[in-house]
Amino acid sequence: METDMETEQIYQVDVGNLLAFNPNHRFPSAPSSREELVKECIREGTKLVQAIANTLFNFPSTETNDGPIVQLPPPTTKLPREKHIPRPKPPTKWEEFALKKGIQKRKKDKLVYDEQTDQFKRRHGYDRVNDDNDVPIIEAKATDEPGVDPFAKRLDDKKKRVGKQEKNRLQNLKAAEKAGALPSHVQLAATSLPISGTKAQPKKIGKDELGDVAGLAATSTASGGKFDKKLPGEKPPKKQGKHHKYLPVVAGRGDVNAEKEQTNNVLSKIFSKHSHEILNVGKAINMYNVKKEKKKSGRSDKSGRSDKLKPKKDITKKSANKAK
Amino acid sequence: MMEIRTPKTGKAKRVLEKRAPKLVETGKKTLILHGTKTSATLSSVLMELYRLKKGGAIRYSRRNENIRPFESGGETSLEFFSQKTDCSIFVYGSHTKKRPDNLVLGRMYDHQVYDLIEVGIENFKSLLAFSYDKKFAPHEGSKPFICFTGEGFENVPELKHLKEVLTDLFRGEVVDNLNLTGLDRAYVCSAISPTKVFLTHCALKLKKSGSIVPRMELVEVGPSMDLVIRRNRLPNDSLMKEAMRTSKDKPKKKVKNVDQDAVLGKTGKIYMPDQKLGDMKLLDKSKGLKRERKEAKLKHKEETVSKKMKESSE
Numbered sequence: 188m189e190t191d192m193e194t195e196q197i198y199q200v201d202v203g204n205l206l207a208f209n210p211n212h213r214f215p216s217a218p219s220s221r222e223e224l225v226k227e228c229i230r231e232g233t234k235l236v237q238a239i240a241n242t243l244f245n246f247p248s249t250e251t252n253d254g255p256i257v258q259l260p261p262p263t264t265k266l267p268r269e270k271h272i273p274r275p276k277p278p279t280k281w282e283e284f285a286l287k288k289g290i291q292k293r294k295k296d297k298l299v300y301d302e303q304t305d306q307f308k309r310r311h312g313y314d315r316v317n318d319d320n321d322v323p324i325i326e327a328k329a330t331d332e333p334g335v336d337p338f339a340k341r342l343d344d345k346k347k348r349v350g351k352q353e354k355n356r357l358q359n360l361k362a363a364e365k366a367g368a369l370p371s372h373v374q375l376a377a378t379s380l381p382i383s384g385t386k387a388q389p390k391k392i393g394k395d396e397l398g399d400v401a402g403l404a405a406t407s408t409a410s411g412g413k414f415d416k417k418l419p420g421e422k423p424p425k426k427q428g429k430h431h432k433y434l435p436v437v438a439g440r441g442d443v444n445a446e447k448e449q450t451n452n453v454l455s456k457i458f459s460k461h462s463h464e465i466l467n468v469g470k471a472i473n474m475y476n477v478k479k480e481k482k483k484s485g486r487s488d489k490s491g492r493s494d495k496l497k498p499k500k501d502i503t504k505k506s507a508n509k510a511k
Numbered sequence: 512m513m514e515i516r517t518p519k520t521g522k523a524k525r526v527l528e529k530r531a532p533k534l535v536e537t538g539k540k541t542l543i544l545h546g547t548k549t550s551a552t553l554s555s556v557l558m559e560l561y562r563l564k565k566g567g568a569i570r571y572s573r574r575n576e577n578i579r580p581f582e583s584g585g586e587t588s589l590e591f592f593s594q595k596t597d598c599s600i601f602v603y604g605s606h607t608k609k610r611p612d613n614l615v616l617g618r619m620y621d622h623q624v625y626d627l628i629e630v631g632i633e634n635f636k637s638l639l640a641f642s643y644d645k646k647f648a649p650h651e652g653s654k655p656f657i658c659f660t661g662e663g664f665e666n667v668p669e670l671k672h673l674k675e676v677l678t679d680l681f682r683g684e685v686v687d688n689l690n691l692t693g694l695d696r697a698y699v700c701s702a703i704s705p706t707k708v709f710l711t712h713c714a715l716k717l718k719k720s721g722s723i724v725p726r727m728e729l730v731e732v733g734p735s736m737d738l739v740i741r742r743n744r745l746p747n748d749s750l751m752k753e754a755m756r757t758s759k760d761k762p763k764k765k766v767k768n769v770d771q772d773a774v775l776g777k778t779g780k781i782y783m784p785d786q787k788l789g790d791m792k793l794l795d796k797s798k799g800l801k802r803e804r805k806e807a808k809l810k811h812k813e814e815t816v817s818k819k820m821k822e823s824s825e
Binding site: 203204205206207208209210211212213214216218221224225227228229231232233235236237239240241243244245248251253254255256257258259262264265266267268269270271272273356357360361371372373374375376377378 | 512514515516517518524528531532534536599619620621625626634654655657658660661662664674675678679682685686687688690692694697699701702704713715723724725726727729746751753756757758
């Protein structure tokens with residue numbers, strides 16, 4: 188037993204890691220057989236485990252439902268860290284200012300006494316004290332301009348304050364990122380357009396836009412996209428072109444009189460006594476004048492150009508100019 | 512123009528906080544993957560290693576062609592995976608003609624490769640090849656004993672490095688409290704020659720002995736293999752210095768409900784729970800305790816009588 192105790196003292200035991208190291212054992216350079224070697228290794232291992240257990244089971248243990256629980260000492264073997272030690276956050280602009288001026292933080296109560304209603308109201312949230320939206324009357328001051336809406340001005344001021352605060356927060360986070368101490372749940376991302384010459388960020392296309400583009404591509408095929416293979420989950424294309432609903436004319440398909448009435452209404456409007464009132468004379472004159480002016484300016488520009496650059500006018504097409 | 516992005520769900524926030532660098536670190540997660548070609552032994556080694564480290568390991572099943580840990584450009588994929596899975600140890604297996612059954616054990620610091628060690632596997636015995644009484648099979652996630660035997664681990668620098676890496680790989684989570692009934696596994700590593708290490712995984716049998724300390728018995732449950740040292744890369748000194756840096760001061764845990772008063776001294780409040788008067792038990796008029804009640808009543812009567820006699824005598 189004494190020799191065992193001696194060798195035990197030479198074992199390097201790290202109870203925190205349940206680790207033991209025997210630096211003094213020498214394995215035979217020419218092992219007898221594989222099994223003998225394995226047995227020897229396990230024998231040595233058992234001795235080491237026993238050494239750790241001797242220290243471990245002698246620790247003061249607390250009994251719980253699951254069994255005796257022992258407080259492990261911190262491990263003694265030095266192992267490299269996984270990540271760097273968290274860096275200290277640089278103080279924010281306000282914190283620096285407060286330090287310089289000696290301003291202490293004061294704990295605010297959740298309930299504040301409201302003089303107007305003579306009761307305690309909460310500081311933030313629903314039905315709060317001094318809510319900006321609740322003031323019924325804002326008295327006019329001598330410095331107020333006559334046309335300015337003071338309520339709108341208040342909202343505007345608040346928006347400006349919030350925007351300023353957000354800007355300051357961004358600056359503080361940027362400074363923290365520079366020092367390598369950005370809080371773990373915050374990410375700073377670049378959102379603006381890059382300077383020309385650099386790689387442009389791809390514009391994000393939405394679902395509807397993609398659908399439209401896919402539809403366009405489909406209709407540009409020879410068969411109008413009717414026989415295109417559809418991906419699983421792809422919806423059929425929306426009806427292209429003008430959407431006209433024609434009322435039924437044939438007796439079997441529905442109410443025939445509705446269609447008759449529609450056309451009769453249109454005809455009666457045209458042939459009626461006050462048919463000249465349908466035409467908006469002012470608008471018609473304006474349209475005519477604008478067209479005339481366009482033609483005049485167009486002719487003066489085109490005088491210098493050669494005929495070859497002008498788009499060839501198709502004489503078979505009838506001109507739409509009838510209001511002359 | 513920068514935009515501040517914060518997580519919109521509590522779960523996302525908690526995941527990010529878990530991955531943030533901490534002052535005191537607990538366990539490292541392991542990433543197990545393989546290269547273009549693997550042999551049968553190598554794939555079973557990787558699979559069994561994954562099983563042994565079930566709680567803290569991630570296994571990639573697809574092959575990775577562009578990972579070459581010992582070359583300067585071949586580490587980028589590993590670093591990317593480490594970043595994505597938050598793993599700081601990786602085990603990369605590959606099988607080539609020049610290096611058959613090759614295993615590269617590596618560690619990361621800040622998701623950059625810290626150190627590497629390459630071993631070859633010989634004489635692999637799978638855990639299916641071992642027959643033992645299933646009662647003693649070690650449970651998943653239990654903290655293991657790690658034993659190193661042999662002077663090689665101290666004299667040969669490569670073996671010293673391997674010892675450190677194996678400790679890091681096998682130790683699991685660093686805990687404060689340990690349940691003594693949950694100790695059921697041990698890793699035995701023996702330096703049988705200056706270049707070879709015999710590694711085996713055993714289950715523990717705690718037998719009764721005369722004292723509180725039980726007698727330990729090791730039963731091989733597998734897997735067992737011989738590791739032949741091939742190449743290694745130690746970390747450069749500055750990186751090692753930074754990674755080994757520990758913070759001396761432990762973060763003081765805020766003690767709640769303790770106040771220091773000048774007059775009273777150390778004070779604390781005792782918060783009493785609400786007494787549910789309706790649900791309170793008044794008398795235990797059960798028939799089983801009838802005798803006890805009678806005896807107690809008698810005793811009480813005697814005491815009052817004796818007290819009165821005392822007072823009257825005085």
